[in-house]
Amino acid sequence: MQGQQQAGHNPSPACIVLDGPIIVGAGPSGLAVAATLRQHSVPFTILERSGDIADLWTxxxxxxxxxxxxxGFxxxxxxxxxxxxxxxPTKHDFLRYLHSYASRFAIAPQLGRSVTRAWYDAPASLWRVTTTSAAASSAAATEYASPWLVVASGENAEVVVPKVKGRETFAGEALHSSEYRSGERFRGMRVLVVGCGNSGMEMCLDLGEHGAMxxxxxxxxxxVLPREMFGASTFGIAMKLLRWLPIQMVDRFLLLVAKMILGDTEKYGLKRPKLGPxxxxxxxxxxxxxDVGAWSLIKSGNIKIxxxxxxxxxxxxxxxxxxxxxxxxxxxxxxxxxxxxxxLQDGELFTDNGKPRARCPSSSSWSGPNGLYCVGFSGRGLLxxxxxxLMAAADIAGRWLQAPISPRCCMHALPPPPPPPPG
Structure with a gap:
């Protein structure tokens, strides 16, 4: 594990017991939890590994x-x-909104703090979270402790690059979409985009508009659906229809209208899945x-599938x-x-691939055992x-009012943590 201390080689990190929850991640989800806690007058500490809020967007x-x-969604x-x-809104509009949001609620994350380990100390009834600082030496670590831990680090924390045979032999430039900014520097070049989601489609559009192939x-x-139908947002139409109709019927409607507007996408190499969108x-x-414009370039042959x-x-x-x-x-x-x-050393709320574990319908998807919460892992957007x-912060606020603790620095008040399990 990156940043992991070896038992017996380094002193235990200083431990700060907090009078409020620890929030891991200062993206939109972490900011939303913090703002709502502020509304409840509950103190909090946000730990963010990057140098600013909204690392993905920034x-x-x-x-x-x-x-x-x-x-609105x-x-x-x-x-x-x-x-x-x-x-x-543009990327820059959204970032302005997020910075204004953080300022309005006086949200000041602990920046440059990478969480290397979080575990529940049952005897102390506290979550203990170890961090390292990019600005300090590798030996410098700080441990935070709180009865509540909110995981808001998001579904998009680490890039995914598939293992494809011979990738290391490719002599041209190879990059992940997280490193792409503009098609300008690819002008006149033949560029292969691996992936056909919203990002892949829009980068192909950007490349084409900048003279790349x-x-x-x-x-x-x-x-592939048009972004708008009948002068209104496709997403908005779908949300309204879902109030009255089953999801399969709404899918059939969306695909029928999409075919009327876009034509047959399979004719151009974009086969539709059997299940609806x-x-x-x-x-x-x-x-x-x-679609925000890529489809017309696919039909004209300027984007090749x-x-x-x-x-x-x-x-x-x-x-x-x-x-x-x-x-x-x-x-x-x-x-x-x-x-x-x-x-995170917890097997109850998250699966091995970092997604919330499927639970019985009566259980909430955002809360787990021992004061553990997760926000922003639903795969269903910012709304x-x-x-x-709102729900996680309200639940924490209720518990905080019942049993507040006093913040204190406890350099040796808690016993040192046991070494993490192998692997």
């Missing part, structure tokens, strides 16, 4: 990114977007593509259909994953994360 998104659904609790913001590798089926979203968390990559070579890629092509660069639009299993933040 450091790992491309320049032209807009919210793909209307701003992306607001955090208590504060809406400014009325002068466009319907689909984009190729999009598609491994499995994908639903909303049903897939509900089961897997994978969103359908809401190619099969799944079988292997890479020095100058290009071989596909599963046996064809080979030369490329100047490869961009992996292959998404992200949670990193919770690497630091649901905001609702989870």
């Amino acid at each position: 450091n790992r998104t491309y320049d032209r990114l807009h919210l793909h659904i209307p701003k 992306c607001e955090l609790p208590h504060v809406g977007f400014p009325p002068d913001f466009p319907t689909y 984009p190729f999009m590798s598609v491994r499995s089926g994908v639903h 909303l049903e897939i979203k509900n089961i897997t968390g994978k969103s359908p593509v809401l 190619v099969p799944e990559v079988e292997s890479f070579s020095g100058n290009g890629a071989r596909f599963v259909d046996g064809n080979e092509m030369a490329f100047d660069a490869v961009i992996f639009a292959t998404g992200y994953r949670s990193n919770v299993p690497s630091w 649901v994360s905001g609702a989870e933040a």
Whole structure:
């Protein structure tokens, strides 16, 4: 485990017992929990590994990114977007909103604090969270302790790059979508984009508009929907219909209208999955593509669809259909994953792949045992994360009022933690 101390080699880190919950992550979910706790007059401490709030939006998104659904579905609790913001705010609009939000609720995270371990100390009835600081030496560590731990580090904490044979032999530039900013520097180049989600589609559009030659590798089926239908947001229409109709019927309606507006996507190499777009979203968390312009370039041939990559070579890629092509660069639009299993020692709320464990219908998805909470792991967007933040913060506030503790620095008040289990 990165940053893990070896027992017997380093002194135990200083431990600070807090008079409020520990929140791991200063993204939108962590900010929403903090703002709601502030509304309840409950103190909190946010631990954030990066140097600012909203690390994903600040450091790992491309320049032209807009919210793909209307701003009304992306607001955090208590504060809406400014009325002068466009319907689909830009990346920079959204960051301005988040910074204003943090300022309004006096949210000041402990920045540059990477959580390396969190475990529940049953005898003390406290969560103990060990952090290291990027600004300090590797031996410098701080331990925080609290009766409550909120995991808000998100589903997109670590990049996912598939292991493809020969990738290390490719002589051109290879990067993850988190490193992509603009298609300008790829002008005139043949670029393979691996992945056909919203990011992959929009990066292909950006590459095409900057004079590159984009190729999009598609491994499995994908639903492409117009961003708007009948002058209204497709997402908004779907949400309204779901109040009255079963999800399968809404899916059939969306696909019928999409075919009327876009035509047959399978004719251009984008096979539709058997399950409908909303049903897939509900089961897997994978969103359908809401087209913002890439589809017209696919139809015109300016974005070419190619099969799944079988292997890479020095100058290009071989596909599963046996064809080979030369490329100047490869961009992996292959998404992200949670990193919770690497630091949280708990097997009840999270699975080994860092997602909330499926629980019985009567159980809440945002709370676990011993004062453990998770917010922002539903796969259903900011609106649901905001609702989870409201519920988690209210639950913590009720418990905090019943049994508050006094904050204190306890350099040796708690026994040193046992070494983590092997692996």
